[in-house]
Amino acid sequence: MAVPLRLTHLFSSPSSLPILRRRRLHGTLPRTLPLAASFSAQRAEAASAKTQDNPKSSKGSEQVITPRSQDFNAWYLDVIANAELADYGPVRGTMVIRPYGYAIWESIQEYLNLKFKETGHSNMYFPQFIPYSFIEKEASHVEGFSPELALVTIGGGKELEEKLVVRPTSETIVNHMFTKWIQSYRDLPLLINQWANVTRWEMRTKPFVRTLEFLWQEGHTAHATPQEAENETYTIEAMMGDKKALQAGTSHNLGQNFSRAFETQFLDETGQMQHVWQTSWAISTRFVGGIIMTHGDDAGLMLPPKVAPIQVVIVPIWKKDEEKVAVLSAASSVKEVLHSAGIKVKLDDSEQRTPGWKFNFWEMKGVPLRIEIGPRDVSSGSVVISRRDVPGKQGKVFGISMEPSILVAFVKDRLDEIQSSLLERAIAFRDSNIVDVNSYDDLKA
């Protein structure tokens, strides 16, 4: 079965308190909805910081983000709040995934769906209500999930005869169905996947990392031989690629545990009844938490281009009214050029904010590349491009031609470079941390 993922062990400091406790330190919040209210209060602070916008001090949007080195956990929550990735639901431990956070998840879905299709897996959907008796059929399953179950006991106004489990994972119900669908070796391998919400009654919760309800994909496969099942697991691990680098995926060779518990059998080529060999694997919204923690910095979020909802933001710059038309027209053309080339681009032409404020805001939102266009750029037919992952002047290139083919090629190259660079850093960070821990003191550090 899919055991709880342990990404946080890698990235968060052992001293970080569960947010429930941390947030209560504020004291003044209504008792009924402490998390949500505190989150809301924090957001108001951010909004107020934004309002005190000052062209000279363009750090407005950063003021509410705790430095990462000072308090990792506070930094993580501040980034989620300020970048509007998620908010707290009204029920303890639940999370609302806001549009910017959900768009990251959609990028992951799109990537995985393509891979699943290429490797012969079909999407489908299983009901989320599982008879309680199913959970008890497989030993490791009872042990692993019993303490974490949410149970429906009333339906349509009546007490139910058998309690229903809100799925924590679907191995049991999948096997119940596999037993109906699989008769002969010709029905194998059976390779399926579902995108679904799952529920685990976690006591210590943190947005994306560990929530009562989360979203994931769960793959389930059945094979005629243990070798085939083993190969499936390798295929999946290769497919997960950089996902595995972040420890946000899980894959299991289940052997015949579930097929024996649910009598999932097939007639083999020699006419013998055999239990199928199975695997399961999953990637969840925890992966979004992993991205935030792995790549963020004091300025906020830093998104790998492949999952960024906005890959390039264009900030037009003008002072005099007579400059405005030419600058905005050039910015619009650049936007169209990039959009047509399949790049996710946003033009921030709002007039309520200064360019400096916008620079900081979109850095905080983790947009990989920024294009600046001012009157002089318009005259020279070029733009300035800044990388989110390389701070200051080092990450800035001047005089990139607006000519579509040149500009598109430059932007695509740079996005690829950022993608590789962020991945390399993440792997190096993980490896160095695995190698260097020789004592408990090292581990704490």
Next chain:
Amino acid sequence: MAVPLRLTHLFSSPSSLPILRRRRLHGTLPRTLPLAASFSAQRAEAASAKTQDNPKSSKGSEQVITPRSQDFNAWYLDVIANAELADYGPVRGTMVIRPYGYAIWESIQEYLNLKFKETGHSNMYFPQFIPYSFIEKEASHVEGFSPELALVTIGGGKELEEKLVVRPTSETIVNHMFTKWIQSYRDLPLLINQWANVTRWEMRTKPFVRTLEFLWQEGHTAHATPQEAENETYTIEAMMGDKKALQAGTSHNLGQNFSRAFETQFLDETGQMQHVWQTSWAISTRFVGGIIMTHGDDAGLMLPPKVAPIQVVIVPIWKKDEEKVAVLSAASSVKEVLHSAGIKVKLDDSEQRTPGWKFNFWEMKGVPLRIEIGPRDVSSGSVVISRRDVPGKQGKVFGISMEPSILVAFVKDRLDEIQSSLLERAIAFRDSNIVDVNSYDDLKA
């Protein structure tokens, strides 16, 4: 709020019994899982019919589909079973959506997601557990949903202080969050959508049409003025287009009902506090049921090309071994040509079945176009193309050139034509049935 959809009133005969009762007529089924078991038994019949494959009688795969005119409800369930669109879950009234059925839903999702994005709506995700007290805050909501609720009363091994509702729809939790996010007119309009599972404790269930749990998208919007809300509703209805023709969508102008119940207010341009004006709208997996009922016939499913998981099936035909290589090679080329043109194509080159069996099988699965390629077609560099929606020789065209540009243009034209033709038929059917009902006897007929 999103009230239960009533598509079935339009399409199913009033005499159709709930499947639970119908299936029990078989008598021999285990008491614990009557639906699932009967479904499984039926599937075994189908499999056995397939095994008795006979090249002369190519009707093998149709034998288990009850004629539509004889018993509409039995026909509907037979089509779902034989085309492997769905199966029954272990809990009464739940449904497993199988890959072929889920692929239809994915086509609908893809279409709608594009439309949502074009019209400025963002996807996001709200938790499915709603505090029971929320449901009681809005009068029509309590009345509409109380009898249909599934309640979680135990979490993590403990009785909960407040029961949690498994969402039947999300207006209440959406408004709870909107109240936090909306402060000023600048935050409006707020246009969001979520793809989610919802739960309603229905007593009379039928696959796709009415199940305890189903999948849907639910759009929720908040506006500064009633006019804007009204316009949103019109935009959505225009967007739903052919969906509305099937009565499978629902859209509501909620006025200020929920904003008053949840105090969702904003500061308008004159500095006054105002309650927002809202809309909500939804399309569910019931739409798949609508497609089956609207377009199917005695041969099985008939899918509109836009939602068909397979738009074109290629059946190669050969008798002598020396013909096989040339036929299969031509069939593969044709497949590649269509695939490259973005057409969803399948080559059925299995050798266990006769061409006649395959014709019937893929007709039953509702594939809009069939391409037949035999030795004579290879010699003449042409193919035979048959339409699913026009039976027999009338729907068959001979001698279509294999030349890629000609073939692709022909196939695309034909798919467009089938799409329009099916929609016209559905609208004509609906309109004629609305106009002609003058008495209860007419209605029954």
